[in-house]
Amino acid sequence: MAIQLITDSGADLSQQTLSQYNITSIPLRVHINGVDYEDSQSLYPEELYEHIRLGDEAKTSQPSPTRLYEILEPLAKKGDPMLYIAFSSALSGTYLTALSVREELLTTYPNIEFEIIDSKCASLGQGLAVYYTAQQILQSKSFKEIIEQAKFYCKNIEHIFTVDDLALLAKGGRVSKTAAFVGGLLNIKPLLHVEDGKLIPLEKIRGRKKVFRRMVEHMKHRAPTLSNQTIAISHGDDEQAAIELKEMIVQEFGPQSFMIEIIGAVIGSHAGPGALALFFVNEAKATDKRKHPELS
Numbered sequence: 021m022a023i024q025l026i027t028d029s030g031a032d033l034s035q036q037t038l039s040q041y042n043i044t045s046i047p048l049r050v051h052i053n054g055v056d057y058e059d060s061q062s063l064y065p066e067e068l069y070e071h072i073r074l075g076d077e078a079k080t081s082q083p084s085p086t087r088l089y090e091i092l093e094p095l096a097k098k099g100d101p102m103l104y105i106a107f108s109s110a111l112s113g114t115y116l117t118a119l120s121v122r123e124e125l126l127t128t129y130p131n132i133e134f135e136i137i138d139s140k141c142a143s144l145g146q147g148l149a150v151y152y153t154a155q156q157i158l159q160s161k162s163f164k165e166i167i168e169q170a171k172f173y174c175k176n177i178e179h180i181f182t183v184d185d186l187a188l189l190a191k192g193g194r195v196s197k198t199a200a201f202v203g204g205l206l207n208i209k210p211l212l213h214v215e216d217g218k219l220i221p222l223e224k225i226r227g228r229k230k231v232f233r234r235m236v237e238h239m240k241h242r243a244p245t246l247s248n249q250t251i252a253i254s255h256g257d258d259e260q261a262a263i264e265l266k267e268m269i270v271q272e273f274g275p276q277s278f279m280i281e282i283i284g285a286v287i288g289s290h291a292g293p294g295a296l297a298l299f300f301v302n303e304a305k306a307t308d309k310r311k312h313p314e315l316s
Contacts, residue, residue, distance in 0.1 A: 022100045023157050023166055026092070028083075028114055029059035030107030031147035032254050032284045041154035046091055048107070048114065048286040051079045058083075059285040068285040069257040069293045078289035082114040088121045096125045101133040101163040105150050105170055109138045110217035135167050139174040140217030143181075143287050144252035144279060145299040149173035151250070151279065178302040179214035180222075180238050182231045183256070184294030211235070228261075235298050236268050243303040246273040254283045256295035265296060 027033065028046040038045050047058035052071050057063035071078060083091075095102055106115040115138045122134050139146045153170040161169070209231045211222045222238075225231045239246065251269055255262040262280050269275065283291055291297075 023163055024095050024098070024100050024102045025150065025154055025157060026095070026102060026104040027146065027150045028107050029284050029286055030112060030114070030142060031105070031150050032143045032281050032287065033147040033150060034281055035060075037147075037151065037279075041151070041157075043150060043154060044091065044095065046083055046088060046114070048083060048112065049081045050285045050289055051081065052076050057285070063285045065282045065285050065288055066257060068288050072289075072292055078285075080286045080289050082112050082117055085117055085121055085124075088118060089124065092118075092121060092125060093128075096129045096132050096134065099129070099132065102135070103153070103163075103166060103170060104134075104136045105139050105146065105153065105174065106136060107146060108140045108142050108214075108217035110140065111142055111219075133163060135163075137167070137170055137174060138217070140214070141174055141177055142179065142214065142217075143283055143297050143299070144254040144281055145177045145179045145214065145297075146174075147254075147281070148177055148250065148252045148279065148299050151252075173301070176301050178239075178242055178300050179297065180211065180235050180299075181213070181291075181295065181297035182209050182211050182228075182235070183291050184209070185292055211238075213238075232261075232265055232268060232296075235265065235296075236272055239269065239298070239300060240272065243300055245303070246275050246300060249275055249300055250277040250279060251275050252279040252281075252299040254281050254295075254297045254299075256283050256288055256291055256293045258294055258296065261294075261296050265298065269298075 026044045029048050047061045050057045050059055050063050053076055106118055109115040118136050139149055141149055152173045156166055156169045208224045208226050209228055210224055211234055212219050213222050225234055253262045253265055266278055283295055
């Protein structure tokens with residue numbers, strides 16, 4: 021029995037990772053200057069950031085039900101169990117649309133097993149959950165066991181991130197305009213995290229270097245032993261910042277496994293150039309460590 025693992029471009033996984041684990045990724049949409057693009061299909065992250073730097077406004081939307089059906093129907097036709105780990109429903113309507121498309125598919129393929137999980141994660145937080153789940157699938161576990169593992173990862177993966185300018189997040193309705201205004205004053209950099217799938221400001225810090233240090237400090241409070249984990253870092257077209265943060269994490273905790281990717285066009289439309297995000301399993305929440313072998 022082959023389990024078909026599905027995600028969307030909100031996960032910010034590279035094409036190499038998607039191909040390596042045979043993961044199907046559904047592209048979300050970006051709209052710039054009257055032109056519609058599919059994330060990482062007809063618009064790549066570097067192109068998106070260049071548009072933003074030129075002053076172009078980027079808007080995003082979920083894939084249409086028709087587009088979702090076009091991608092999912094051939095998978096349903098195969099008859100193998102399907103597992104879709106979706107972008108947080110608090111940030112996108114993709115999850116709810118996928119639920120309705122599943123109902124439509126079941127009228128044609130009534131015997132398919134098709135689980136859809138609201139990850140309540142974003143960027144490589146979602147991507148890390150997908151990555152861990154893909155590794156579990158390779159161990160030939162049952163579909164029920166794989167679903168349980170996937171939900172565990174989605175529930176316990178931590179997001180800590182900063183952006184250069186909160187204005188883009190405020191414009192897209194992801195944070196309040198008041199928070200954006202305060203964040204723009206006096207080189208103050210916001211530090212945010214995710215709670216129940218929503219973006220929540222944590223604190224305001226003056227200076228980028230101090231933000232990096234606080235990100236590492238938050239890691240220490242939430243997961244004091246990280247040496248056996250895979251740490252994920254995504255960046256808004258600033259790979260050097262991601263490498264600098266990685267080096268600080270290695271020095272503090274000693275992990276050897278990292279996943280570093282550029283933030284994709286959909287999330288990048290709201291986070292903007294210079295964003296930096298950090299993801300790991302929160303041991304404080306993950307009390308049943310037996311479910312996650314990398315914590316043992």
